Amino acid sequence: xxxxxxxxxxxxxxxxxxxxxxxxxxxxxxxxxxxxxxxxxxxxxxxxxxxxxxxxxxxxxxxxxxxxxxxxxxxxxxxxxxxxxxxxxxxxxxxxxxxxxxxxxxxxxxxxxxxxxxxxxxxxxxxxxxxxxxxxxxxxxxxxxxxxxxxxxxxxxxxxxxxxxxxxxxxxxxxxxxxxxxxxxxxxxxxxxxxxxxxxxxxxxxxxxxxxxxxxxxxxxxxxxxxxxxxxxxxxxxxxxxxxxxxxxxxxxxxxxxxxxxxxxxxxxxxxxxxxxxxxxxxxxxxxxxxxxxxxxxxxxxxxxxxxxxxxxxxxxxxxxxxxxxxxxxxxxxxxxxxxxxxxxxxxxxxxxxxxxxxxxxxxxxx
Amino acid sequence: xxxxxxxxxxxxxxxxxxxxxxxxxxxxxxxxxxxxxxxxxxxxxxxxxxxxxxxxxxxxxxxxxxxxxxxxxxxxxxxxxxxxxxxxxxxxxxxxxxxxxxxxxxxxxxxxxxxxxxxxxxxxxxxxxxxxxxxxxxxxxxxxxxxxxxxxxxxxxxxxxxxxxxxxxxxxxxxxxxxxxxxxxxxx
Numbered sequence: 001x002x003x004x005x006x007x008x009x010x011x012x013x014x015x016x017x018x019x020x021x022x023x024x025x026x027x028x029x030x031x032x033x034x035x036x037x038x039x040x041x042x043x044x045x046x047x048x049x050x051x052x053x054x055x056x057x058x059x060x061x062x063x064x065x066x067x068x069x070x071x072x073x074x075x076x077x078x079x080x081x082x083x084x085x086x087x088x089x090x091x092x093x094x095x096x097x098x099x100x101x102x103x104x105x106x107x108x109x110x111x112x113x114x115x116x117x118x119x120x121x122x123x124x125x126x127x128x129x130x131x132x133x134x135x136x137x138x139x140x141x142x143x144x145x146x147x148x149x150x151x152x153x154x155x156x157x158x159x160x161x162x163x164x165x166x167x168x169x170x171x172x173x174x175x176x177x178x179x180x181x182x183x184x185x186x187x188x189x190x191x192x193x194x195x196x197x198x199x200x201x202x203x204x205x206x207x208x209x210x211x212x213x214x215x216x217x218x219x220x221x222x223x224x225x226x227x228x229x230x231x232x233x234x235x236x237x238x239x240x241x242x243x244x245x246x247x248x249x250x251x252x253x254x255x256x257x258x259x260x261x262x263x264x265x266x267x268x269x270x271x272x273x274x275x276x277x278x279x280x281x282x283x284x285x286x287x288x289x290x291x292x293x294x295x296x297x298x299x300x301x302x303x304x305x306x307x308x309x310x311x312x313x314x315x316x317x318x319x320x321x322x323x324x325x326x327x328x329x330x331x332x333x334x335x336x337x338x339x340x341x342x343x344x345x346x347x348x349x350x351x352x353x354x355x356x357x358x359x360x361x362x363x364x365x366x367x
Numbered sequence: 368x369x370x371x372x373x374x375x376x377x378x379x380x381x382x383x384x385x386x387x388x389x390x391x392x393x394x395x396x397x398x399x400x401x402x403x404x405x406x407x408x409x410x411x412x413x414x415x416x417x418x419x420x421x422x423x424x425x426x427x428x429x430x431x432x433x434x435x436x437x438x439x440x441x442x443x444x445x446x447x448x449x450x451x452x453x454x455x456x457x458x459x460x461x462x463x464x465x466x467x468x469x470x471x472x473x474x475x476x477x478x479x480x481x482x483x484x485x486x487x488x489x490x491x492x493x494x495x496x497x498x499x500x501x502x503x504x505x506x507x508x509x510x511x512x513x514x515x516x517x518x519x520x521x522x523x524x525x526x527x528x529x530x531x532x533x534x535x536x537x538x539x540x541x542x543x544x545x546x547x548x549x550x551x552x553x554x555x
Contacts, residue, residue, distance in 0.1 A: 039401065315520070317518040318524065319518075325515070329396065329399030333395055
């Protein structure tokens with residue numbers, strides 16, 4: 001039976017790849033909800049979703065820095081990197097589904113679950129899923145074993161760093177053998193909260209893991225993270241309460257200025273829609289396909305950035321605005337045969353990557 | 368045909384079909400602006416739903432375009448029955464301008480004298496989002512000033528002009544101006 005203890009460098013790399021996958025997997029859900037909001041409405045919710053999405057991209061970059069620090073190779077274009085939605089996330093005794101849905105009460109409740117990873121000691125549990133189900137936070141060597149919570153998952157990673165570096169130090173070596181030039185730092189990344197720093201030793205690795213954890217859930221004693229930023233869970237909780245938190249507030253009792261949410265002011269998109277749900281050969285099908293292609297291009301660009309060309313992160317920015325425009329176009333279009341629901345991005349990226357490799361292979365044969 | 372409300376899906380579909388043909392954008396792109404209902408409502412409010420219905424019915428009845436000849440015949444038909452018509456022509460042209468700029472332009476004085484009064488017929492921006500969603504920005508490969516920011520550094524790339532339905536397969540495109548000369552494009 002697989003253990004949650006990480007004992008080899010190759011295992012640690014596998015875990016960090018899964019951490020990147022996990023951090024990325026929230027983005028399609030957050031961005032779709034964000035862009036489903038009707039223009040001119042829900043300005044508070046737009047701001048909150050935007051800040052959280054930007055910080056999730058920061059977490060993704062931090063996970064890439066951790067992987068690069070120990071000589072790994074981040075690959076966001078790897079088949080299966082983008083899960084099939086809805087995907088499962090562990091959350092203590094129960095698990096829950098994260099899907100691609102419109103902004104609304106249900107979506108905000110799911111987002112709060114995503115950002116509420118309980119503190120863990122690295123515990124694994126056995127969970128059975130139907131074959132082909134997409135699950136995040138699993139053991140890299142076993143489809144059946146899952147971490148009790150995301151907190152447990154990161155605890156296992158932190159313990160792995162400590163153990164392996166102590167072993168290496170005992171032999172007069174280090175596990176931090178990655179090329180420092182592959183580290184992505186703040187000069188290539190603008191974020192509202194939390195700086196992006198290089199991971200070069202155990203101290204910076206632990207600091208990076210702590211930053212990811214506390215930006216989501218806060219510190220054990222505060223709803224704010226170590227930089228004094230409200231954590232993601234409580235940012236979303238403000239929407240539930242219709243009120244902002246301010247310094248000194250207790251959890252679930254915000255006392256700051258009121259905010260207003262219009263839960264109905266989002267386009268009624270079909271949840272977790274797939275390309276197969278679009279009538280083939282139509283303009284709308286092409287639009288959904290174009291989005292997947294644009295998103296695949298974005299993932300390739302940041303993969304290159306995380307593989308020794310951090311300056312390319314800047315060129316990925318306009319790509320993000322491209323796919324934003326494609327999402328807003330999709331969510332405003334009625335989806336035929338869906339009883340009044342609208343289209344949405346499908347995030348089926350593997351199909352695009354596979355089709356492109358096939359086309360490239362054919363090109364080579366012809367040449 | 369009755370003067371149905373804006374909420375009538377088939378009427379909106381007819382408005383979109385007409386708009387797609389006269390703007391050279393696709394129905395998905397038009398719906399993607401989120402402005403279709405607001406624009407149809409605008410035209411209804413200014414010139415009356417009955418006149419809009421008249422225009423949409425004529426458009427729906429135009430001969431189908433098959434092949435080059437068919438397209439030419441359809442174009443001539445639309446010019447004669449709609450764009451050349453004293454009453455419908457100015458309204459049809461205004462619908463094109465509405466989609467491109469998000470602005471309703473006051474109709475010519477002669478139109479109002481003959482077919483008016485139209486008390487709401489003044490030049491106005493339909494809504495803040497209609498300015499942002501104007502097709503002209505996409506058509507010129509730009510973005511509306513102050514909205515839809517294309518991202519830091521995007522100005523280093525050449526504008527991307529979309530291809531329209533009747534464009535030649537290889538249009539004289541916006542290739543990066545990098546000092547190289549494409550031999551095929553140099554006049555002999």
